[in-house]
Amino acid sequence: MPTTGNPVLNLSVFAVFVLITLYIVYRASSRNVTASDYYAAGSSFTGAQNGVALSGDFLSAASFLGISGGIAAHGYDGFLYSVGWVVAWLVGLLLIAEGLRNTGRFTVGDVLAFRMKQRPVRAAAANATLVISFFYMIAQMAGAGGLIALLLNVTSKWGQAILIALVGMVMVLYVLIGGMKGTTWVQIIKAVLLLLCVTLMSVFLLGKFGFSLSAIMQQATENNQLGEAVLDPGAKYGFSAMSKLDFVSLALSLVLGIASLPHVLMRFYTVPNAAEARRSVVWATWTMVIFYLCTLVIGFGAMALVGTDKIAAAPGGENSAAPLLAFEIGGEVLLGLVSAVAFATILxxxxxxxxxxxxxxxxxxxxxxxxxxxxxxxxxxxxxxxxAVVVGILSIIGGIAANGQNVAFLVSLALALAASANLSTILYTIFWRRFNTTGTLWSIYGGLGSCLVLIIFSPVMSGVKTSIFPDVDFAWFPLGNPGLVSIPFSFLCGFLATIFSKREPEMAAKAAEMEVRAISGIGART
Incomplete structure (x- = not known):
């Protein structure tokens, strides 16, 4: 197992960060009086602030730990996660941000219920949000467990499970204390620290190799079993026609899933108007571009200086690539700092x-x-x-079960769920007047249900050694990511259910009003 420095120093840096951010959250939460304060920070943030917070909301363990590890292990195929997630923000900017801000108030359910029957639609939207958030949080908990296990050199499954539970409890504290305002400030701080961290690491690595990315890649191929093949497409997804199809499914989920995530959509309500919502996405997109370019350098740098075998043997597996690289180039202090930033990311x-x-x-x-x-x-x-407490407990249990899986891949499943349940429903609601309550329910439950079933009966859960339950085999769906099937299926369900159900003439006026609000912003809720 790789040596990771002084656990006392690592934990000290980590503890200082937690205490400082908890104090900031406590100070920011003093005015959480109304529901608007708690859920949307009173719509008091500017587009620039919210854009940085948006990037902080999305630049998760999957981005920093999972993608860096994916590149370190699979080279070109790992970097495809970065490309997909940057392109995905265009969907949010062009199709969703403005209309969502103009027609909603706190949640996705607000948008859908504006022109539909309230009770069934809100219940469906809440169910989808809970399932998507649960899957996404499993990935974060698994990343947190692997990170802290690396810091403390804990290798036993039980020890890592206890660490995941402790980390989960700390994370829930932030929500209980701070609400949206406190959470937003933590995300802004974390995004700035993360960008500084990856930028400085990238510049140092490039300087070490004479500012030549080619030199980094050349040495990287010498520390990977695949050799130069790791620089070409197909190291992970090119072995068969089915694996190539799996990649197409993954790419579809990455590009369409981000703009459908409940915690990302909720951010658009923290700004005062649609113009600031659009500005938020522009800021977030540029922040992502800088970050994901740095993951390319860090991933291949970890492959070059640490080696794929050493990364795979560490607690957390592929997710340990960035921390191990930090220890390799900067010793215990840099490892402690990078780990604190990574934990802040997850938190x-x-x-x-x-x-x-x-x-x-x-x-x-x-x-x-x-x-x-x-x-x-x-x-x-x-x-x-x-x-929040109940969701935290469930995600801790799920994180323990998924410990050791690549967190970027786990997040891609949450993105598939989000795109399947939310994307078709939101787009139909904003842009199609004929869309009705029946179509909404079929779109949400059809997409969410099909995606869940395909995940359960896929190689993710059973059948291969990398599955969550590797000792059993009940898989019949061949793809690791179900987005290629479940996302179009949700659009089809919503379309057919609307066409073959009765019109809702009483909702026609609301549909017209929503169209005006979504496009012009007139009468938008604040």
Missing amino acids: AVVAGLTLAASASFAHDVYANVIKRGNAEPRREIRVARLT
Whole structure:
């Protein structure tokens, strides 16, 4: 097992960061009085601030640990995650950001229920949000467990499980204390630190090799069993026609999934108007471009200086590439700093996810379905906090089960779920007047249900040595990512259900009003 420096120093750097950010969250949360304050920070952030926070919300363990590890292990094929996630923001900018901000208030359910029957649609949107957030949080918890295990040199499964549980409890604290305002400031701080971290590491690595990326790649091929083949397409997805199809499915999920994630969509409500929402996406996109270019350097740098075999043998497997590279080039201090930034990355994302899940249940189900829009704000916030605890416990259990899986791949499953359940529904709601309540329900449940079934019966869960349950085999769906099937299926379900169901003439006026709001911003909720 690789040596990772002084655990006391590593934990000290980590603990200082946690204490500082907890204090910031506590200070920012002092004005969480109304539901708008707790869920949307009172729509008080600028486009630039929200754009950096958006990048902080999305630049998760999958991005920093998973993609760096994927590149270190699979070269070109690992970098495809970066390309997909940068391109994906164009979907959010061109199709979703403005219309969503103009027609919603706190959650995806607000947008859908604007012109549909409230109770069934809000319940469906909340169910989808909870499932998507759960899958995404599993990836973050697994990444956190591997990271802390690396810091403390913990190799036993039970020891790593305890670490995941402790990390999960700390993360839930941020949501309970801070709400959206506190979470946003943590995400801004974390995004700035992460960008500084990867930029400085990339510049140092390039300088070490005479500012030649080719030199890094050449040495990298010498430390990978695949040799120069790792620089070409197909190291992971090119062995058969089915693996190539799996890559197409993965790419579709990456490009369409980001703009459908509940915690990303919720960010558009923290700005005062649609113009600032668009500005947010522009800022987020440029931040992503810089970050993902750096992951290319870090991934191949880890392959060159650490070696693929050493990375695979470390606690956390591929997810340990960036921390091990930090230790290789900067010793214990840099490892502690990089690990603290990586943990901040996970912490901020999980806080955003937990907030989205708890807000969806408290606002859509409790306040608007159970209480029929008559819930007291303080009681609604209390329900949201209780939901955050429950979601946190479930994600800890899931993170323990998925420990050791590449977190970038695990997140791609959450993206497939998000695109399957939310994308078709949101686009139909904003742009198709004929779309109705029946179509909405079929689109959400058809996409979400098909995606879940295909994941359960895929090689992700069983049948191969890299599965979550490798000792059993109940897989019949051949693709690792179901997006190629479930995303078009959700569009088809929504279309057919709308065409073959009765029109809702009472909703026609609402559809017209929503179209005007989505395009012009007139009458948008604040």
